[in-house]
Amino acid sequence: xxxxxDKVDAIWEKEVAIVDGIDISGPWNRMFEQRVVWEYTPELxxxxxxxxxxxxxxxxxxxxxxxxxxxxxxxxxxxxxxxxRKAQTGVDLFTSDDLWLCTTCMNCVRVCxxxxxxxxxxxxxxxxxxxxxxxxxxLQKAFEDTAKYGNPLGQSQRKRAAWTKxxxxxxxxxxxxxRPVDVLWYVGSYPxxxxxxxxxxxxxxxxxxxxxxxxxxxGREEKDDGxxxxxxxxxxLFEMLAEHNISMFEKYEWNLMVVTGPHEYNAFKKEYKQRFxxxxxxxxxxxxxADRLDDLKPLLKHEVPLKVTFHDxxxxxxxxxxxxxxxxxxxxxxxLELIEMGRCRENGYCCGGGxxxxxxxxxxxxxxxMRLSERRVLEAAAYGAEVLAVAxxxxxxxxxxxxxxxxxxxxxxxxxxxxLDMSMRGVSA
Amino acid sequence: xxxxxxxxxxxxxxxxxxLNDDGTNLDFDExxxxxxxxxxxxxxxxxxxxxxxxxxxxxxxxxxxEELDGVLHTALAKGADKAAKIxxxxxxxxxxxxxxxxxxxxxxxxxxxLVLTGVQAVDDLDGQIGPMLAAHLDMPYVGVVTGVSASxxxxxxxxxxxxGVMAEFEVSLPAxxxxxxxxxxxxxxxxxxxxxxxxxxxxxxxxxxxxxxxEGCELRQMxxxxxxxxxxxxxxxxxxxxxxxxxxxxxRGLL
Ligand code: SF4
Ligand code: SF4
Numbered sequence: 288x289x290x291x292x293d294k295v296d297a298i299w300e301k302e303v304a305i306v307d308g309i310d311i312s313g314p315w316n317r318m319f320e321q322r323v324v325w326e327y328t329p330e331l332x333x334x335x336x337x338x339x340x341x342x343x344x345x346x347x348x349x350x351x352x353x354x355x356x357x358x359x360x361x362x363x364x365x366x367x368x369x370x371x372r373k374a375q376t377g378v379d380l381f382t383s384d385d386l387w388l389c390t391t392c393m394n395c396v397r398v399c400x401x402x403x404x405x406x407x408x409x410x411x412x413x414x415x416x417x418x419x420x421x422x423x424x425x426l427q428k429a430f431e432d433t434a435k436y437g438n439p440l441g442q443s444q445r446k447r448a449a450w451t452k453x454x455x456x457x458x459x460x461x462x463x464x465x466r467p468v469d470v471l472w473y474v475g476s477y478p479x480x481x482x483x484x485x486x487x488x489x490x491x492x493x494x495x496x497x498x499x500x501x502x503x504x505x506g507r508e509e510k511d512d513g514x515x516x517x518x519x520x521x522x523x524l525f526e527m528l529a530e531h532n533i534s535m536f537e538k539y540e541w542n543l544m545v546v547t548g549p550h551e552y553n554a555f556k557k558e559y560k561q562r563f564x565x566x567x568x569x570x571x572x573x574x575x576x577a578d579r580l581d582d583l584k585p586l587l588k589h590e591v592p593l594k595v596t597f598h599d600x601x602x603x604x605x606x607x608x609x610x611x612x613x614x615x616x617x618x619x620x621x622x623l624e625l626i627e628m629g630r631c632r633e634n635g636y637c638c639g640g641g642x643x644x645x646x647x648x649x650x651x652x653x654x655x656x657m658r659l660s661e662r663r664v665l666e667a668a669a670y671g672a673e674v675l676a677v678a679x680x681x682x683x684x685x686x687x688x689x690x691x692x693x694x695x696x697x698x699x700x701x702x703x704x705x706x707l708d709m710s711m712r713g714v715s716a
Numbered sequence: 717x718x719x720x721x722x723x724x725x726x727x728x729x730x731x732x733x734x735l736n737d738d739g740t741n742l743d744f745d746e747x748x749x750x751x752x753x754x755x756x757x758x759x760x761x762x763x764x765x766x767x768x769x770x771x772x773x774x775x776x777x778x779x780x781x782e783e784l785d786g787v788l789h790t791a792l793a794k795g796a797d798k799a800a801k802i803x804x805x806x807x808x809x810x811x812x813x814x815x816x817x818x819x820x821x822x823x824x825x826x827x828x829x830l831v832l833t834g835v836q837a838v839d840d841l842d843g844q845i846g847p848m849l850a851a852h853l854d855m856p857y858v859g860v861v862t863g864v865s866a867s868x869x870x871x872x873x874x875x876x877x878x879x880g881v882m883a884e885f886e887v888s889l890p891a892x893x894x895x896x897x898x899x900x901x902x903x904x905x906x907x908x909x910x911x912x913x914x915x916x917x918x919x920x921x922x923x924x925x926x927x928x929x930x931e932g933c934e935l936r937q938m939x940x941x942x943x944x945x946x947x948x949x950x951x952x953x954x955x956x957x958x959x960x961x962x963x964x965x966x967x968r969g970l971l
Pocket of ligand 1 (some may be wrong): 346353368400401568
């Protein structure tokens with residue numbers, strides 16, 4: 288129902304006015320009415336703002352700073368300003384397809400003077416939509432798989448450590464180690480199951496081994512962090528996974544947790560802490576390795592003579608302010624030339640995988656002219672990069688597919704872990 | 717309308733299936749169990765009928781590995797009203813005859829107007845639960861159904877035949893229906909609702925008649941299929957692969 292349109296008609300009617308038998312019809316009559324914007328119902332805005340966490344939706348004053356920085360708007364028609372305006376004109380965000388397009392990349396929040404916070408608004412509204420039974424089919428499958436198997440890829444929980452069999456260095460599993468370790472490495476779902484994610488996990492294992500890190504992984508005791516599911520509206524699933532993971536983290540003794548993915552980093556460092564009081568030292572692998580650069584550098588013996596550009600993961604960069612560690616690692620690789628894209632660091636583009644986007648590919652495609660990952664790959668190619676380096680397990684497969692679909696097969700997509708490993712071992716990818 | 721859904725907990729095929737040592741069945745300690753996919757549709761269809769025609773939905777299954785509660789809580793979160801599990805000294809595998817016997821004993825007591833069940837299940841793939849339930853309960857059966865609507869005293873069901881022919885049956889109640897697919901894809905049960913159910917819902921326990929023993933046929937051997945041939949992957953860049961293809965064709969006398 289379009290609540291606003293009736294009002295528009297009513298206002299147009301005012302243009303026709305006959306006063307004391309004199310026809311004074313004309314657009315000027317509208318000046319005697321309130322401006323159109325006042326005529327719209329605030330109900331649908333209030334409906335969003337009434338949800339805990341989504342209050343800031345109603346603070347928008349339509350300045351539009353958020354629109355040009357929104358990665359979805361760049362390939363479609365989006366942004367907080369537009370969502371607010373649509374709500375004024377009768378679009379109910381709870382049932383609109385718009386609800387599922389935001390990747391929670393946080394670029395709008397960065398520039399918004401009113402701190403309209405989509406990173407909180409989206410999960411709040413989506414949670415209600417999920418409870419009311421509005422879930423895009425693809426996303427529903429990812430939710431169900433995560434609930435059943437502990438990972439959104441729908442792979443067996445029992446096989447979570449199967450990738451370690453491919454490793455040429457030992458990958459210790461906590462349950463077998465039966466002793467405290469220095470570092471607990473939370474591997475994550477995509478590095479455990481996705482073929483290209485496994486490549487990064489194997490590289491990480493070799494690097495940790497070469498550095499002599501005393502570490503262990505949880506193996507079959509590890510489950511997905513659940514944060515992207517939470518951002519996509521499945522708070523209950525997130526809580527269930529968080530309770531499981533925290534009980535596993537607490538089962539063993541360790542000093543520092545290292546995570547492969549920025550989403551997991553956000554989950555443990557922020558959400559598990561705020562909601563469950565889990566407060567332990569955590570680092571993303573780029574931070575962990577950058578701190579050990581003095582030990583790492585001598586291992587990087589071989590040149591990797593490639594022109595590399597780096598895609599800042601939203602949940603490492605904007606969400607946690609870490610821009611330097613990944614760059615320090617790339618610059619430590621001999622022969623490697625690091626070039627920056629226009630949209631980098633604070634204004635970095637988004638791969639489209641965050642906030643549930645990872646599991647909404649076809650859905651989002653119906654609302655955008657190209658995938659966000661394709662937009663990004665075109666940018667990397669335009670800068671003449673030979674390699675698009677990433678530091679988030681969501682991104683490798685997204686960008687590789689995008690490189691192919693945009694005809695940029697020459698552009699290789701590699702995790703920083705893989706590039707370090709190449710330099711360590713002297714093999715080319 | 718009193719609707720009962722008979723469900724089955726079956727081995728998950730997301731796992732690579734391991735066989736037991738004597739090769740007579742799966743190694744049930746090494747597989748996870750999930751709800752039979754067709755039963756998910758039966759539950760959805762039951763809830764749809766309830767929403768359209770009113771009534772009550774009870775979901776019942778045999779608790780094969782003592783992990784059925786989660787499945788039942790999910791069904792309740794999706795809109796079922798009651799849940800029951802058949803318990804006893806039970807260990808997998810339970811063949812479909814025993815399954816049907818126990819389910820029929822339990823369902824008979826519930827006085828159903830309509831019994832829905834998945835048309836088949838991955839564990840035995842014989843599609844017999846529905847027909848056997850109907851036989852035990854002395855009710856009519858229609859299987860491979862893709863939609864059920866209820867009116868006074870009967871249900872109309874749709875069935876799709878090969879070659880694109882559709883049939884519509886009117887089935888007098890009580891009846892057993894084997895569901896191939898619900899009218900709509902199974903709805904999503906938010907985990908928070910499932911967890912609420914886990915806290916508040918009561919699951920009725922029904923004792924299995926453990927004396928019942930089916931001796932009709934016995935599974936003698938289960939094995940993984942032996943692959944007849946294998947594909948040869950040609951590796952290398954385009955030039956190299958092209959050369960290999962030419963060599964191969966020459967080798968077979970085709971060039
Ligand atoms: S930047 Fe903030 S205040 Fe301005 S239009 Fe966007 S959401 Fe509204
Ligand atoms: S969080 Fe990102 S994708 Fe969502 S509206 Fe803001 S800029 Fe757009």
